[in-house]
Amino acid sequence: MSRILRRIAVTALFFLTINPVLAAADASEESENPIDVIGKVQDHHYLDVAGYHLYLPRILFVEGSAIPYVYGSTESAVTSGNFEELPDHSLVSTMGNDIVLDMSITSHLMYFWFGIILTLWITIAMARKYKKGTGRETEPSGWFQNLFEITFVFIRDDIARTNISENKYKKFVPYLFAVFVSITFMNLFGLLPWGVTATADITVTGILAAFTFFITQWNGSKDHWEHVFWFPGVPGWLRIILTPIEILGLFTKPFALAVRLFANMLSGKIMIICILGLIFIFAEYFNPAFGLGSSVLVVPLTVALYVLKAFVGVLQAYIFTLLSAVFIGMASDEHQHEEGQIEAHA
Known part of the structure; x- marks a missing residue:
């Protein structure tokens, strides 16, 4: 019984540590620095599921429009031509109007x-x-x-x-x-x-x-x-x-x-x-x-x-x-x- 409990504990610790290890590894690939700390603790418009990104809806209220713009993901919002993605992954309107309220779903x-x-x-x-x-x-x-x-x-x-x-x-x-x-x-x-x-x-x-x-x-x-x-x-x-x-x-x-x-x-x-x-x-x-x-x-x-x-x-x-x-x-x-x-x- 004690051997089984030890194996469970070791397995649990492995899965607990694999998350930041993969996070650091991804950061080293996406950034010039070996590790991007801020990028891993900030909010995102997607969920990490088994190493894949599950993108979340974007809901944007633009100045001059009472109806929100709703998209399935950031990519969909950019593809529509109504918005442009900045280097910090935020969106700006290409129609010349400011985004007055961003109610997008985040992680x-x-x-x-x-x-x-x-x-x-x-x-x-x-x-x-x-x-x-x-x-x-x-x-x-x-x-x-x-x-x-x-x-x-x-x-x-x-x-x-x-x-x-x-x-x-x-x-x-x-x-x-x-x-x-x-x-x-x-x-x-x-x-x-x-x-x-x-x-x-x-x-x-x-x-x-x-x-x-x-x-x-x-x-x-x-x-x-x-x-x-x-x-x-x-x-x-x-x-x-x-x-x-x-x-x-x-x-x-x-x-x-x-x-x-x-x-x-x-x-x-x-x-x-x-x-x-x-x-x-x-x-x-x-x-x-x-x-x-x-x-x-x-x-x-x-x-x-x-x-x-x-x-x-x-x-x-x-x-x-x-x-x-x-x-x-x-x-x-x-x-x-x-x-x-x-x-x-x-």
């Missing part, structure tokens, strides 16, 4: 959808099992349902209940659970062969942080808004200074959520590509034998980084969920204040 968006859809699918499947009585009237069935229940109970008891008041935390558990699971999937997708880390895109993490922001403000209590605009017990002249700071603080919290998740996942992706790229850099600037020899150290280091990135992926999902619960709890809690409390103590 980061696809993996964002994959994370959301997979989360919904798992949750609905488990809900059906609980509805039938498995896990509710009897013990959970199988390792997957046990893992699902452990995760849900952890989010409910250790994150939601701990940071949100007892009479309000239950209605936020579904959101916090969905955020944790979907972000975990998005973070780990980048470890798969030809996979993409959607959360390494600031627009993706910005949207996730925006959900937390709107839920937080929508559920803000009277006390929350008083602390933003009125500050009970604070002298009037001091409110002029504190109110702009509090309003700014409403937006800095989700901004920190978005940047923290984005920066951690992007840096992990770049680090893995750079470390593996050393093989091709050494082969380019010294000789192929030297590059091949360096793989003895580089590949095990990359495997260790993969394990670390998997841990960081789950950790960052936890941190995002925890801070979301903290912000929601701070905004939804009610406190009792007496007007002139500070003056009285003074």
Whole structure:
């Protein structure tokens, strides 16, 4: 049994490392530099599937036209004669009008959808099992349902209940659970062969942080808004200074959520590509034998980084969920204040 597990582990590590190896190899062929790091972490209008490009639709709104131009791929848009592709792979209109809105499907968006859809699918499947009585009237069935229940109970008891008041935390558990699971999937997708880390895109993490922001403000209590605009017990002249700071603080919290998740996942992706790229850099600037020899150290280091990135992926999902619960709890809690409390103590 242990021999079988070791073989599975070795096979898994092989497939995990093959993705950045192929990425670095492709970069060395397409660029004058041995490795194109930025080109491998930026968004694309295609998906890598088993080494092939699966091109995604282009949806473009052009100035002066209310109807979008829809094409099956970038090549189709160029072939139509209405658009021209620039060296950075962006499109410009050949009709003299500016592109006012680009709603094209991209690889980061696809993996964002994959994370959301997979989360919904798992949750609905488990809900059906609980509805039938498995896990509710009897013990959970199988390792997957046990893992699902452990995760849900952890989010409910250790994150939601701990940071949100007892009479309000239950209605936020579904959101916090969905955020944790979907972000975990998005973070780990980048470890798969030809996979993409959607959360390494600031627009993706910005949207996730925006959900937390709107839920937080929508559920803000009277006390929350008083602390933003009125500050009970604070002298009037001091409110002029504190109110702009509090309003700014409403937006800095989700901004920190978005940047923290984005920066951690992007840096992990770049680090893995750079470390593996050393093989091709050494082969380019010294000789192929030297590059091949360096793989003895580089590949095990990359495997260790993969394990670390998997841990960081789950950790960052936890941190995002925890801070979301903290912000929601701070905004939804009610406190009792007496007007002139500070003056009285003074």
